[in-house]
Amino acid sequence: MRKTNLFIASAVAAALTMPFVSLAQGGPAPKPKFEAQKCYGVAKAGKNDCQTANSSCAGTSKRDSQGDAWIYMPAGACERLVGGSLQPKRA
């Protein structure tokens, strides 16, 4: 048994004996788990998650609330937004 290993093991043990107070605040917030729907017509320009009829990539819509650009939203939230639609609208 190597001396270093004993040193490491006792340091691990010592580190674990102190009470863990800050851990609750230290970690990342839990990832929200929600059912997502595509919501059309509410994305800010350039913030869409999809391709549209006239652009081919996410992040390329040209204006706010473009009717054929969608973003993911929690299920049920889209219908409650002004201009939100679960189907694409005329751009």
Place this chain on the structure above:
Amino acid sequence: MPSLRDLERDVARALLGEADGAVLASILGDGLSPAARLGVYRNHVFSTLTDALEATYPVVCRLVDPRFFAYAVDRYIRACPPAGPCLFEYGESLPEFLAAFPPCRHLQYLPDVARLEWAINRALHAEDAEPLDPTRLRGLSPDGAARLALRLHPSASFLESRWPVDRVWRANQPGADPDGIVDLDAGGVRLEVRRLGDDVVFRSLAAATYAFRSALAAGGDLERAVEAAQAAGPEFDLTQTLRELLDDGLVVGSSAPRSRMGATDAN
């Protein structure tokens, strides 16, 4: 008639600037010449990728001027086109490209500023992970403790530079003091970049702490991390350093040797 695979390869090449007659023969111009139609797509590829790189490397872009940046990334896109469809994953090798790009090779700090921006981008998009419950590390044998590998949060990365790249980065943020002066000879930094909640944060670490954490991040076990830390700073305190690592919530997993008591260890 080319196969779909050949056609896709030829179109990809043509988009990156090497159009030949064969691929043009496969393009329906629809009111434009086939070459002009291809040009529409080429323009779209380059403007999209340039925007994506500018979004990932805003400080580099600001340091060299957007016009030079556009020129440099045009060359980069041709040399290193994306390997996948996600724009935020594109550009990891830009720092190395800039280090070797003759027109800006004299800006020696530039590649390290780019590495910091890539680390920030990587941290922003890394998956989430819950911190390890530290009590799971109890009861290790001495051999088990020495050979313990601690897995750090996927957003964490470690970056060492001869230049004060953290100050360069801060001085080039929106709202920074426009008259602020960064002394490039102020000395190097050892940075830890990670996500905290939804924000990416970075801070400089003491030499021993940096050596310890970056050895773990590279997959080294505790013994190796301790050796690295002791070589970096003789005043290294393992208990304290380990405790800070756990308190920071950076440890998200461990691979203890299979036999926790070390009784049947073959090694």
